[in-house]
Structures are given as structure tokens and as C-alpha cells.
Amino acid sequence: MITSEAIVVGAGPAGAACAFELKQRSIRTLVLERSLFPRHKVCAGWITPRVLDLLDLAPERYPHAMTRFDRLLLHLGGPALAVKTCQYAIRRYEFDSWMIARARVPVHTHRVETITQEKGGYTIDDTYWCRYLIGAGGTHCPVRKTFFSSPHPRSEKKRVAAVEAEYPSNCPDRRCHIWFFHDTLPGYAWYLPKAGGYLNIGIGGKLARLRKQGRTIMDHWRRFIETLYLRGLIRSMPPAPRGHTYYLRHPNPFPRIGNAIVIGDSAGLSTLDMGEGIFAAITSGIAAARAISNHTALSFDRIPRFSLPAMLFQPWNFK
Ligand SMILES: Cc1cc2nc3c(=O)[nH]c(=O)nc-3n(C[C@H](O)[C@H](O)[C@H](O)COP(=O)(O)OP(=O)(O)OC[C@H]3O[C@@H](n4cnc5c(N)ncnc54)[C@H](O)[C@@H]3O)c2cc1C
Secondary structure, three states: OEEEEEEEEOOOHHHHHHHHHHHHOOOOEEEEEOOOOOOOOOOOOEEOHHHHHHHOOOHHHOOOOOEEEEEEEEEOOOOOEEEEEEEEEOOHHHHHHHHHHHHOOOEEEOOOOOEEEEOOEEEEOOOEEEEEEEEOOHHHOHHHHHHHOOOOOOOHHHEEEEEEEEEEOOOOOOOEEEEEOHHHOOEEEEEEEEOOOEEEEEEEEEHHHHHHHOOOHHHHHHHHHHHHHHOOOOOOOOOOOEEEEEEEOOOOOOOEEOOEEEOHHHOOOEOOOOOOOHHHHHHHHHHHHHHHHHOOOOOOOOOOOOOHHHHHOOHHHHO
């Protein structure tokens, strides 16, 4: 049996931030991750300045390409609205590898299947044992499934379906565009050119409302591609997109049962307006590690519910 004081399941931003913080606090930590990194993660890779603050990361110190946007072009039906802002974009393929390497903890490539509670802790797949178990496995996290799903089910109304494609492109327009409610999409669509010669395009919308419309996210994707083509933002067919579903923020997220904790997408923490999940993933990971180390209560109630106020109403937008 391989034992560790804490085991984190999943090495995305939530798991990596938690592992980093546990290590800082001298708690012996092991990460179990099913994929070999670097791995693709379905995501636009947009991050806000508050993510950089949390990681104490100056953009010039990041070892990969990071794009800065001083303006966003918002499409709300009429002419595009150019809004001053300060936002960043990374590639998740690079960012997640960088984050887990930064934690400097052992990572075992292992898909967690079965978890049982025994000997004052948790046994995983008859191979691993830990006192503290942190579920950072995203939407389908096995820690969530085992301990939280039945007492604290997630609301299907909060489930978002999203697809994106990220590929090498000589983007005809280097600006970031966002379309709200594009052609009845119950969500938004984006065109996000990235440094290093990549373009990320995608759409996301509430799954329950898509079902009510009788349309799939792929129906909306095809219409969005048409719009991009007609506007001259893409010149050829993009590769087939990849999709994923995740949950927007619960009003009172329930993160802990005994010494089992869920963080990030496993806890359902993405913002209600933009589905921004990276900030909440990192914040919840850090908070979980602090609660374990300080023997204090854990709450995610103060993690922001919305992204737009911080995006649009920053002081520098008005300078
Ligand atoms: C199309 C799309 C676009 C998005 N765009 C943005 C954006 O631009 N900005 C933003 O802030 N948020 C965005 N999000 C949301 C964001 O991607 C997530 O909120 C964020 O990745 C959550 O991080 P996490 O660490 O909780 O989970 P994840 O990033 O999903 O990481 C979970 C990890 O757990 C591993 N894992 C899963 N199951 C197991 C298992 N059984 N055993 C071992 N390992 C396991 C997975 O391989 C994965 O590496 C987007 C989401 C989608 C779908």
C-alpha cells in the first residue's frame, strides 16, 4: 500500500494549486492523475488578472506564451462594442503542465476508480491510502461521485455544454471577440487569438435550455462557424471541436464531508455569467490546503459568482 498524508485526485488547476499549497505547509502529498501531461484540456484558456495575483505570477515570468488583451469586442446584436479591459490567455496544454510542475509533488499516472473509507482515512483502488482526500477530478471526479453526489446533487439547470477548437492559425484579426446569445445560443461564443500562432474558437450554453430549444451545441457551432467565415475571421474550416460539460456555481457549495474535500469543477464553482472556472479552481485548491493545515472550517461562499464586474469595471477601463 502506498500511503500519503494527503492525496489529490486530478492535476488540473484546482489539484495543482492545492498540491502546491499543501507542500508549502509540509503536508506529504501525492497527486493521482489519469492522463499523461502535457494533455489537452477542453478550455478557451482565458485567465483574469486575479489568477495571476493568486499565483503571484508576473506575465513576463511565465515560461510559455501569454497573450494580453487591452480591449474586448463585445457583440450584442448591434455593432460591436469595444471595451477597455485587461485580460490574458494561455494554452491549457502548457499552463496545466507548468502548474503541476510548480507544485513539486509526486504525480502518479493512475485513473482512480474505487474509493473506500477505512482505517481513519481513504483507500483508493486497494493501492493507495491517505488521511486527507481531495477531489480535483473535474466534472466526473470520483471523489465527488463516491461521497458527495447523493447528499449534495448538482442542479442540472446549472450544467453548461461547451465546445472549442484550438489550432495553429494566422489569425486575420488579433482582437478578442465575444458574442452574447449568438443566434439564440443560451450562452456566449468567442474568438480568441493567442500568442505563439494559435487561435481558440468556441461556444458554450446552458444544456437544459439547449434541450428546450431542440438544438444541440453542435447546431450552434455550425452557425457560429458560418458567422466567423462571413466576417472574414476564419478563412477555412477549423478542425472538429472537442466538447465537455461542467457546472456553474452552486449558491452554497458544499466542499467537505469528513476528510474528503471537493474543489474546482468537482465542487461546481464556475461563474454564473461567463463560466470562468480557472480562478475558482485555484482559489478553492488553496483554501482546501489551508483548511487541512490549520484545522479550520472550509467554505467557498466567498468565491465570486460573476466575472463581468471584474472584467469590465476595473479602474483602468476608465482611464
Ligand atoms: C469549452 C470550455 C471553455 C472554457 N473556458 C474557460 C476559460 O477560458 N477560462 C476559465 O477560467 N474557465 C474556462 N472553462 C472552465 C475551466 O476549464 C474549468 O473550470 C477548469 O478547468 C476547472 O479546473 P479543475 O482543476 O477543477 O478541473 P480540470 O481542469 O477538469 O482537471 C481535472 C483533472 O482531473 C483528472 N481526472 C479526472 N478524473 C480522474 C480520475 N478518475 N482519476 C485521476 N484523474 C482524473 C483529469 O484528467 C484532469 O486533468 C472552460 C470550460 C470549457 C468546457
